[in-house]
Amino acid sequence: MAVAAKLSVHVGEGGDAMRIDGACHCGTIRFEAEVEEGEVHLCHCTDCQSLTGTAFRTSVPARRGTLRFTAGEPKVYVKTAANGRHLAQHFCSTCGSPLMVRYEDDPDGWSLRWGAIRQRDALQPSLSIWLHSAAPWLDRIPDLPGHDRD
16 A cells, blocks of 8 residues: 555656646547656556456556547546545446546546557556556466467
8 A cells, every 4th residue: 555655646847748648448438648658557456356357457646737538529437546536537338447536636637548548568667566466367477378469
């Protein structure tokens, strides 16, 4: 819990910014922003597991003041986070794609969902948080049999 409390949902103004754009799965909602490549986070908390339907959520904070919607408007679900703050989850009401999140008391502190970013292959994780609730089988993934396509 202490690790999550130290994590900020936005990045500073220093460093090199990467311009990204993204959309929900159906394309109804589109956005653009600036991020720093080295600020990609994996969250293993039980809320992220429930909200994604998988083992963890991958997010990258947007640089303050750079997020801009270019099409559509997301639906918002507000939940109370473990730290007591209200967390606004933004998603597409048509296809259900998770897009971004922000604390309600920080209107410019956006954290973008990795899967909605078109340039996601260039954004590799740099930090894992809430490891106490991480799925115990994650370290076995490289050993699983696999197929290039289904």
